[in-house]
Amino acid sequence: MARCQGTVESLCQGLLDLDDDRFSAMCSAFGYLQEWPDLGAMCGANLAVPAVAAAAAPSAGDGNDSSSCSGSGGIRKRRPDAYLDAKGGANDMSKRPRGKQLTGLSEIAAPGKGKQERPKAGTKKKAEAASTAAAAAAAAAAAAGQKTDYIHVRARRGQATDSHSLAERVRRERISERMRYLQELVPGCSKVTGKAGMLDEIINYVQSLQKQVEFLSMKIAASNPVVSFDIVEDLFGRQLKQAAALPAMALPAGQLEPSCLQMSPMQQVHPSAAAGGSTGFGLEMVVNNLYAPAAASCPVSAAPSVSAAAGPSTIEPCLNVNGTAAAWDIGAQNLFSGFDAQFQSVESDCLLDNLKMEM
Amino acid sequence: MSSRRSSSSRGNISEDEINELISKLQALLPSSRRRGSGQASTTKLLKETCSYIKSLHREVDDLSDRLSDLMSTMDHNSPGAEIIRSILRS
Numbered sequence: 001m002a003r004c005q006g007t008v009e010s011l012c013q014g015l016l017d018l019d020d021d022r023f024s025a026m027c028s029a030f031g032y033l034q035e036w037p038d039l040g041a042m043c044g045a046n047l048a049v050p051a052v053a054a055a056a057a058p059s060a061g062d063g064n065d066s067s068s069c070s071g072s073g074g075i076r077k078r079r080p081d082a083y084l085d086a087k088g089g090a091n092d093m094s095k096r097p098r099g100k101q102l103t104g105l106s107e108i109a110a111p112g113k114g115k116q117e118r119p120k121a122g123t124k125k126k127a128e129a130a131s132t133a134a135a136a137a138a139a140a141a142a143a144a145g146q147k148t149d150y151i152h153v154r155a156r157r158g159q160a161t162d163s164h165s166l167a168e169r170v171r172r173e174r175i176s177e178r179m180r181y182l183q184e185l186v187p188g189c190s191k192v193t194g195k196a197g198m199l200d201e202i203i204n205y206v207q208s209l210q211k212q213v214e215f216l217s218m219k220i221a222a223s224n225p226v227v228s229f230d231i232v233e234d235l236f237g238r239q240l241k242q243a244a245a246l247p248a249m250a251l252p253a254g255q256l257e258p259s260c261l262q263m264s265p266m267q268q269v270h271p272s273a274a275a276g277g278s279t280g281f282g283l284e285m286v287v288n289n290l291y292a293p294a295a296a297s298c299p300v301s302a303a304p305s306v307s308a309a310a311g312p313s314t315i316e317p318c319l320n321v322n323g324t325a326a327a328w329d330i331g332a333q334n335l336f337s338g339f340d341a342q343f344q345s346v347e348s349d350c351l352l353d354n355l356k357m358e359m
Numbered sequence: 360m361s362s363r364r365s366s367s368s369r370g371n372i373s374e375d376e377i378n379e380l381i382s383k384l385q386a387l388l389p390s391s392r393r394r395g396s397g398q399a400s401t402t403k404l405l406k407e408t409c410s411y412i413k414s415l416h417r418e419v420d421d422l423s424d425r426l427s428d429l430m431s432t433m434d435h436n437s438p439g440a441e442i443i444r445s446i447l448r449s
Contacts, residue, residue, distance in 0.1 A: 171401060171402075174401070174402040175377065175401050175402065175405060177402075178401075178402060178405030178406060178408075178409065179405065181405075181409055182405060182408060182409055182412070185409060185412045185413065185416075186412065196376040196377060196380060199376075199377060199380035199381065199383075199384060200380060202384065202408060202412075203380065203383055203384050203387060205412070206384070206387045206388075206408065206411065206412060206415070207387060209412065209415035209416070209419060210387070210415065212415075212419050213415060213418045213419055213422065216419060216422035216423060216426060217422055219422075219426055220422060220425055220426055220429065223426070223429050223430075
């Protein structure tokens with residue numbers, strides 16, 4: 001019986017990908033239909049659905065079933081077998097291994113059951129049915145159909161007793177099937193014994209994977225601007241040298257003072273960027289690289305202005321890469337067109353904000 | 360029969376544990392989170408877990424590839440790359 005239900009459920013699983021809830025609902029709906037003859041006449045898939053319903057009904061709602069049951073075991077037994085067979089035949093395609101296994105089990109187990117409960121003709125029938133092919137199964141189903149509803153009820157009642165174990169066995173089987181699959185996916189899972197441990201392992205693994213993904217995407221987000229930094233260096237290294245060579249050198253000390261003042265927002269940017277991570281370092285790199293030639297070629301007072309220019313110019317492409325601030329283009333270009341370009345502290349603040357956002 | 364009974368009781372215990380873990384697992388899955396807390400069948404959940412783990416694997420691989428690409432493109436700029444590498448390593 002257990003096997004019967006198992007097969008039934010497995011079939012059901014194969015045919016209908018239903019949730020347990022819907023499954024049981026369907027079962028109860030089907031359970032009281034007295035269409036067995038018709039169904040028996042039908043073959044394969046059609047048969048399977050009611051059979052599933054019958055099998056599932058006990059597992060889902062034992063109360064109903066048992067209340068409506070009046071039990072003589074013989075028929076009860078016979079009937080599930082018939083269904084089993086029918087199902088086994090129909091099922092073979094979808095759940096081959098299990099179907100086979102279950103059928104085999106039913107053959108073996110059927111006698112045992114028969115002994116323990118009441119001796120019945122059913123056992124023999126079971127064995128026969130189990131061994132028969134799909135055609136035979138159809139015939140058996142038809143035979144079962146003749147017995148109509150009262151058999152149906154009994155079958156349920158009979159199943160009610162083992163429904164728990166049956167349902168659980170089926171469920172566990174399904175779970176272990178998936179678990180085996182997951183075992184392949186999750187490293188170290190094969191060492192763990194027991195489903196609970198495995199599930200634990202799986203949960204941990206999923207969590208670690210999630211973290212890993214998060215971490216990696218964070219790294220990439222952080223290193224993306226840094227990558228653009230190569231190009232940036234090429235582009236702005238040239239421009240900056242020009243800028244440092246031409247206007248900064250030409251500028252009188254008085255005009256340089258405002259650009260020195262610009263350093264203060266720049267310096268604010270700096271620590272925050274550095275705290276933010278790689279962008280800050282990239283920024284620092286540029287500043288340092290550019291600082292050296294600028295300092296070499298410029299008066300001392302020009303050096304801060306160069307670094308001030310270098311800062312925003314580096315940041316500008318970074319921001320562009322991330323698609324955050326187009327406004328910065330303007331600011332940086334103004335800067336490059338000459339140091340006299342008014343580099344407002346407002347812009348610097350804006351930059352700061354953008355940078356922070358980016359971080 | 361007796362073996363069946365014992366297995367069923369064993370099944371009940373592990374079923375509880377499994378249910379507990381399953382709901383934990385369910386919370387981790389984006390799809391089941393979307394669907395709400397309704398108890399999906401364990402099989403379905405495990406199926407989803409399989410596909411989710413696979414997708415996570417794919418994502419991790421993809422991201423690692425991208426990251427290594429980034430790193431390789433940086434190699435010529437050794438000072439910057441080193442700094443960045445040290446940052447990334449942390």
